[in-house]
Amino acid sequence: MHPAFSVIFLTTLIGVGQGLFLALFTAQLYRLTGLLEHDPGTLFYQYGSLLALCFLALGLFSSVFHLGRPERAWRTASRWRSSWLSREVIALPLTMVTIALYALLHYLGLTQPLITIGEDFSLDPTLIAGTVATVMVFSLFICTSMIYAAVRFIQQWHTPLTVLNFTLFGIASGFMVAALLAAWMENGLVSFFGGWAVVATTLALFGRSAALYRNHKLRGKSSLQSAIGVRHTIVTQKAMGFVGDSFNTREFFHHRSPRTVTAVRNGFLLLLFPLPLLLLTPSLVGGGSLELLLAAFGSQYLGLLAERWYFFAEAKHPQNLYYQTRS
Amino acid sequence: MTQLALVIDLNVCVGCHACVTSCKEWNTSGWAGPMSDHNPYDADPSGTFFNRVQTYEFGSYPNTETVHFPKSCLHCEEPPCVPVCPTGASYKREDNGVVLVDYDKCIGCKYCSWACPYGAREFDEKQRVMKKCTLCIDRISDTQLPESERKPACVLACPTSARLFGDVHDPDSEVSVAIREQGGYPLMPEWGTNPGNHYLPRRKIRLHIHEDELVRVNNPLQKEEIVPIDSGDTIDDVAW
Numbered sequence A: 001m002h003p004a005f006s007v008i009f010l011t012t013l014i015g016v017g018q019g020l021f022l023a024l025f026t027a028q029l030y031r032l033t034g035l036l037e038h039d040p041g042t043l044f045y046q047y048g049s050l051l052a053l054c055f056l057a058l059g060l061f062s063s064v065f066h067l068g069r070p071e072r073a074w075r076t077a078s079r080w081r082s083s084w085l086s087r088e089v090i091a092l093p094l095t096m097v098t099i100a101l102y103a104l105l106h107y108l109g110l111t112q113p114l115i116t117i118g119e120d121f122s123l124d125p126t127l128i129a130g131t132v133a134t135v136m137v138f139s140l141f142i143c144t145s146m147i148y149a150a151v152r153f154i155q156q157w158h159t160p161l162t163v164l165n166f167t168l169f170g171i172a173s174g175f176m177v178a179a180l181l182a183a184w185m186e187n188g189l190v191s192f193f194g195g196w197a198v199v200a201t202t203l204a205l206f207g208r209s210a211a212l213y214r215n216h217k218l219r220g221k222s223s224l225q226s227a228i229g230v231r232h233t234i235v236t237q238k239a240m241g242f243v244g245d246s247f248n249t250r251e252f253f254h255h256r257s258p259r260t261v262t263a264v265r266n267g268f269l270l271l272l273f274p275l276p277l278l279l280l281t282p283s284l285v286g287g288g289s290l291e292l293l294l295a296a297f298g299s300q301y302l303g304l305l306a307e308r309w310y311f312f313a314e315a316k317h318p319q320n321l322y323y324q325t326r327s
Numbered sequence B: 001m002t003q004l005a006l007v008i009d010l011n012v013c014v015g016c017h018a019c020v021t022s023c024k025e026w027n028t029s030g031w032a033g034p035m036s037d038h039n040p041y042d043a044d045p046s047g048t049f050f051n052r053v054q055t056y057e058f059g060s061y062p063n064t065e066t067v068h069f070p071k072s073c074l075h076c077e078e079p080p081c082v083p084v085c086p087t088g089a090s091y092k093r094e095d096n097g098v099v100l101v102d103y104d105k106c107i108g109c110k111y112c113s114w115a116c117p118y119g120a121r122e123f124d125e126k127q128r129v130m131k132k133c134t135l136c137i138d139r140i141s142d143t144q145l146p147e148s149e150r151k152p153a154c155v156l157a158c159p160t161s162a163r164l165f166g167d168v169h170d171p172d173s174e175v176s177v178a179i180r181e182q183g184g185y186p187l188m189p190e191w192g193t194n195p196g197n198h199y200l201p202r203r204k205i206r207l208h209i210h211e212d213e214l215v216r217v218n219n220p221l222q223k224e225e226i227v228p229i230d231s232g233d234t235i236d237d238v239a240w
Helices: A005-032 A042-064 A070-079 A084-108 A125-149 A160-185 A190-217 A224-228 A247-251 A258-272 A274-284 A290-313 A318-322 B018-028 B153-157 B174-181 B220-224
Strands: A115-117 A121-123 A235-239 B004-009 B051-058 B065-072 B090-092 B099-101 B122-124 B129-131 B163-167 B198-200
Touching: A005 A042, A005 A084, A005 A125, A005 A160, A005 A190, A005 A290, A042 A084, A042 A160, A070 A084, A084 A125, A125 A160, A160 A190, A160 A274, A160 A290, A190 A258, A190 A274, A190 A290, A224 A235, A224 A318, A247 B122, A258 A274, A258 A290, A274 A290, B004 B174, B018 B051, B018 B065, B018 B153, B099 B129, B153 B163, B163 B174, B174 B198
Parallel strands: B004 B198
Antiparallel strands: A115 A121, A235 B051, B004 B163, B051 B065, B090 B099, B122 B129
């Protein structure tokens, strides 16, 4: 498949935004149960939510470039019963609204408990908004990844690993940004967010490796024989019906050499997993600096872009069988 | 229920591309707007087509055979491109089973093209919407036309009558009979899309001549020799 940068930016940016919100809410839940020593402070939740909204808005903006007719985008909400794309179009703004509400409640300081259960657990409006937003964030992860995982013809995508990996990558990069924000605001939560970023990044490494292995072993369901219905072991295409190119040769091929594709894969395996963890380690043990954390996130985000590019490049569409020979 | 579709006879198709050009001509001049081209008379020409004729060769030299393979939307009975459309622009007509795109609703997200294993959909770079074979819906449903002309442009253009058009759900239609009696098959049956369009396979016409048909076994002279009558009367000698 042709890796479109609009979609690459969309999926990675909203992933960071969603992960960042999950990081904020995780901190709040930890505070609530008394497991977290330091109070992040209400300003941290506000800034964090705003930053998450910025990532989501950037992703939404980027998605517009994928459309031929963006002015008709409002129509996309109509087929949510059957189309994951339609569901994503609904889930993304709803997620943004609930996160905005969460930020607003923190800004208004509505953190007085509505109900107190036992001694520790107190329910306040931000907790309710946060829970709703968390549900929305996970729904959005599912909707976004199911757009790809639901295309059964692209066997490389048609696996639950796609959903798992999109979610894990979002969480890993989001917690990385949360660690960066915590370092900038100096609220003592760098190691908390950083620790979770390490966990999520490691899990994502396992998830992605599993997907890479699966796709390596994968055999195409269709063949040239089934594509044209000729039963012979040797079938070659002599002409695809035109000399130039067409939508079919542009949209479904990446037009890059196998060496480039392998280089991108090795690049993302390096940039996405070991390098950010290495850059993050000093911050976890008490040393570290803002610059190192920034570099860790930068490396991971670049890795994410490469990973998403490779995600498209490794996908083989059965229609490509019909477009093998240009003459 | 009706399922209009094409049956394409690969045994008859000579790869002349008349169906390609007549399709483009009819559909680019229709009410739905042109099928745009990019650099049509220049280097790297590119453009929107609903129908292509491809050429394949099978076997290895000298035992090779060429098959010309016209390729357009197959109007699946379970069209995977339809449910994925976020706007409902892509739909299958209830009354005749033709899969269509509403160009006024399409947002050009290209998701339907990902969901078609045959690559039957093409994005129009000028109109910025997804397009595909309509089976000349404006033509086949036009009651002003004489009945014999209510057929897709490609079918009417084919000089060898390699393309048949009709209702594949009607067991007595020309297309159903052709599928049934001449081994019609769908493309990529492994995906369960249940295409309406079928292809008739290459069928080699072979004369089965046995050795004894080439060399006459009996000597004709011997055979036609007057057999001598060596004993008794024959029936011919009897005088009635």
